[in-house]
Amino acid sequence: MLGRPRRLALLAEGRFTPTEAKTAVGVLRYRPAEVAAVVDSGRAGRTCRDCVGVGGDTPVVRDVAAAAAVGADGLMIGVAPQGGALPGEWRGSVLDALARGWDVLSGLHEFLADDPQLAAAAAATGARLLDLRRPPARRPMAAGRAAGLAATVVLTVGSDCNAGKMTAAVEIVRALAARGARAAFVATGQTGLCVGEGGVALDAVPSDFVAGFTEELVLEAARGADYVVVEGQGSLAHPAYSGVALGILHGACPAAMVLCHPVGRTHLRVSAAPDGFAIPPLAELVRRHETAAGWVRPARVVGVALNTHGLDEPAARAACTAAARETGRAAADPVRFGAEPLADALAALRRDHAPAA
Amino acid sequence: MLGRPRRLALLAEGRFTPTEAKTAVGVLRYRPAEVAAVVDSGRAGRTCRDCVGVGGDTPVVRDVAAAAAVGADGLMIGVAPQGGALPGEWRGSVLDALARGWDVLSGLHEFLADDPQLAAAAAATGARLLDLRRPPARRPMAAGRAAGLAATVVLTVGSDCNAGKMTAAVEIVRALAARGARAAFVATGQTGLCVGEGGVALDAVPSDFVAGFTEELVLEAARGADYVVVEGQGSLAHPAYSGVALGILHGACPAAMVLCHPVGRTHLRVSAAPDGFAIPPLAELVRRHETAAGWVRPARVVGVALNTHGLDEPAARAACTAAARETGRAAADPVRFGAEPLADALAALRRDHAPAA
Numbered sequence: 033m034l035g036r037p038r039r040l041a042l043l044a045e046g047r048f049t050p051t052e053a054k055t056a057v058g059v060l061r062y063r064p065a066e067v068a069a070v071v072d073s074g075r076a077g078r079t080c081r082d083c084v085g086v087g088g089d090t091p092v093v094r095d096v097a098a099a100a101a102v103g104a105d106g107l108m109i110g111v112a113p114q115g116g117a118l119p120g121e122w123r124g125s126v127l128d129a130l131a132r133g134w135d136v137l138s139g140l141h142e143f144l145a146d147d148p149q150l151a152a153a154a155a156a157t158g159a160r161l162l163d164l165r166r167p168p169a170r171r172p173m174a175a176g177r178a179a180g181l182a183a184t185v186v187l188t189v190g191s192d193c194n195a196g197k198m199t200a201a202v203e204i205v206r207a208l209a210a211r212g213a214r215a216a217f218v219a220t221g222q223t224g225l226c227v228g229e230g231g232v233a234l235d236a237v238p239s240d241f242v243a244g245f246t247e248e249l250v251l252e253a254a255r256g257a258d259y260v261v262v263e264g265q266g267s268l269a270h271p272a273y274s275g276v277a278l279g280i281l282h283g284a285c286p287a288a289m290v291l292c293h294p295v296g297r298t299h300l301r302v303s304a305a306p307d308g309f310a311i312p313p314l315a316e317l318v319r320r321h322e323t324a325a326g327w328v329r330p331a332r333v334v335g336v337a338l339n340t341h342g343l344d345e346p347a348a349r350a351a352c353t354a355a356a357r358e359t360g361r362a363a364a365d366p367v368r369f370g371a372e373p374l375a376d377a378l379a380a381l382r383r384d385h386a387p388a389a
Numbered sequence: 390m391l392g393r394p395r396r397l398a399l400l401a402e403g404r405f406t407p408t409e410a411k412t413a414v415g416v417l418r419y420r421p422a423e424v425a426a427v428v429d430s431g432r433a434g435r436t437c438r439d440c441v442g443v444g445g446d447t448p449v450v451r452d453v454a455a456a457a458a459v460g461a462d463g464l465m466i467g468v469a470p471q472g473g474a475l476p477g478e479w480r481g482s483v484l485d486a487l488a489r490g491w492d493v494l495s496g497l498h499e500f501l502a503d504d505p506q507l508a509a510a511a512a513a514t515g516a517r518l519l520d521l522r523r524p525p526a527r528r529p530m531a532a533g534r535a536a537g538l539a540a541t542v543v544l545t546v547g548s549d550c551n552a553g554k555m556t557a558a559v560e561i562v563r564a565l566a567a568r569g570a571r572a573a574f575v576a577t578g579q580t581g582l583c584v585g586e587g588g589v590a591l592d593a594v595p596s597d598f599v600a601g602f603t604e605e606l607v608l609e610a611a612r613g614a615d616y617v618v619v620e621g622q623g624s625l626a627h628p629a630y631s632g633v634a635l636g637i638l639h640g641a642c643p644a645a646m647v648l649c650h651p652v653g654r655t656h657l658r659v660s661a662a663p664d665g666f667a668i669p670p671l672a673e674l675v676r677r678h679e680t681a682a683g684w685v686r687p688a689r690v691v692g693v694a695l696n697t698h699g700l701d702e703p704a705a706r707a708a709c710t711a712a713a714r715e716t717g718r719a720a721a722d723p724v725r726f727g728a729e730p731l732a733d734a735l736a737a738l739r740r741d742h743a744p745a746a
Binding site: 114115116117142167171173174175177236238244266269276277278279282302303304320323324327 | 471472473474498499524528530531532533534591592593594595596597599600601623625626628629630631632633634635636637639640642659660661662665666677680681684685
């Protein structure tokens with residue numbers, strides 16, 4: 033990951049749960065061989081599978097020293113807190129890792145390399161502070177170029193932030209690849225950057241260039257691909273994140289969208305107003321995304337990707353059936369039941385839109 | 390402006406036209422006493438009024454030395470090129486100004502203070518490189534707070550970039566103030582920052598925080614104001630700038646919007662695809678903005694602000710009448726004929742929404 037093989041300790045102190053430790057869960061699900069341990073003192077002694085449902089027997093340990101004892105040689109910040117600051121109580125763990133000469137990988141908005149204390153600690157041992165969200169210096173301007181691609185561009189969009197957009201994108205790529213299609217994943221957020229190869233954290237670039245970076249990533253990924261599957265960010269419904277969501281939508285110019293939703297979540301995650309914003313019905317979200325896409329290039333929501341975590345299997349299957357009925361689109365929990373229904377819908381759309389021979 | 394009284398030379402070499410030198414024109418219109426000269430060698434010897442219709446007898450001069458001869462003591466970059474890089478042929482003028490010890494004010498995305506050659510030249514004379522677009526270090530998260538204000542929040546939105554949103558906002562504030570209302574202007578772009586007091590260049594902040602900074606600016610401006618008039622950025626119709634436009638819309642949570650449009654422009658300014666994107670009809674743009682606003686807080690487009698530059702007066706008045714008929718809203722060219730029709734519409738909306746006594 034990110035330049036060389038690593039054995040990471042994932043820092044998730046006090047927050048190693050499926051909903052709070054989004055980055056740690058993504059890395060454990062898709063890069064398990066690169067994780068030596070998770071640091072969360074209150075859950076030390078348990079396994080990752082036990083805490084978050086993925087990661088198998090990878091141990092949860094008390095601190096950085098204990099992670100070193102099981103073979104870790106690098107530290108990654110495993111959470112994505114709103115606002116993106118380093119939780120103060122984690123500073124000691126970062127300093128401990130740097131003192132051991134470990135590289136520290138962070139997807140926070142607050143760049144660790146710009147922190148004088150941390151920078152000095154890194155310099156003292158030759159360790160590196162790798163800020164995944166730091167934007168490239170380029171200033172690409174979007175111009176709707178992705179609308180002209182022969183590849184089918186797919187964007188995962190969400191009913192909220194932290195709704196499963198990255199996971200759905202990866203699972204769709206896998207399902208498409210399993211049937212022999214050439215499918216590329218485009219990482220646009222901190223967890224996607226850890227899981228994929230390349231990409232840009234679009235929520236951290238200057239807002240004028242969100243669409244331009246998206247377009248650049250899509251054009252690059254489209255070389256030799258039948259499908260380009262772009263991880264969306266934010267949500268058109270979210271008062272803080274709607275702008276980045278729309279910038280990605282208009283930069284990617286997708287032909288198809290997949291709407292991601294965690295079953296049972298009723299209100300948007302808005303820290304200062306936790307009950308202030310109800311999530312609209314799925315059918316309304318489908319309309320909304322198709323409307324907004326059409327401002328630059330018409331696109332269809334072909335399916336719904338649900339996260340049914342916490343439901344028993346009959347209830348999870350019933351939720352998929354209900355979502356399909358409500359929206360008139362394919363619906364699946366891609367992690368639990370596979371992304372095949374979504375891949376089917378994409379293949380059908382690609383077939384219908386193929387240029388005449 | 391920006392800390393102390395100045396006599397500025399506005400650098401607009403080769404581009405001192407109403408459409409290309411947006412920042413220079415804004416400063417000449419609203420801060421004429423602070424401008425000593427405009428630098429554009431090909432137009433040297435003419436007046437500002439002659440070149441761009443504002444700025445009276447302020448001279449256009451050949452170079453920085455000629456600007457010094459008429460009393461300039463600072464340099465401001467007077468254009469806002471797409472992509473925001475410093476045109477290479479302007480570097481010599483910036484270096485000349487710095488050698489004279491002049492501060493250089495820039496609203497470019499490319500930060501002049503980060504350029505080693507320019508930074509060294511500034512250090513040599515004690516001059517300062519003031520990058521107006523550099524984002525504050527804060528990371529505010531929007532939460533729809535502006536929807537709860539007693540003040541009436543107004544957002545100018547555009548059919549395109551460079552459509553007159555800043556100018557319309559300033560003219561509306563003036564018209565409201567003229568009738569005794571307490572109206573505050575919120576600057577959100579490089580020209581607005583030069584014309585107003587305070588503000589943040591929202592197109593340059595990390596995209597996650599566009600709405601948060603907007604909300605912060607609106608809440609601050611609302612103290613003691615009846616109306617808060619926010620300068621919009623970009624356009625929901627523009628493939629590169631729709632994200633910043635939506636972020637500002639959802640951060641500001643306006644009750645009212647004013648749609649700005651340059652009469653006669655038929656296609657969006659998309660540098661790589663100049664004829665690729667037709668501007669939708671005004672009535673469609675009204676619907677689109679009201680739809681997108683409603684995703685967070687319902688709002689009404691109360692009027693249309695036209696820029697009728699280049700039309701004779703009967704044609705300009707006919708254009709206003711046609712826009713009013715097409716949209717069913719008030720319409721005016723606020724620069725040419727005054728913003729009173731727009732102020733009337735806002736006052737009516739505020740009256741209708743006033744809390745019962």
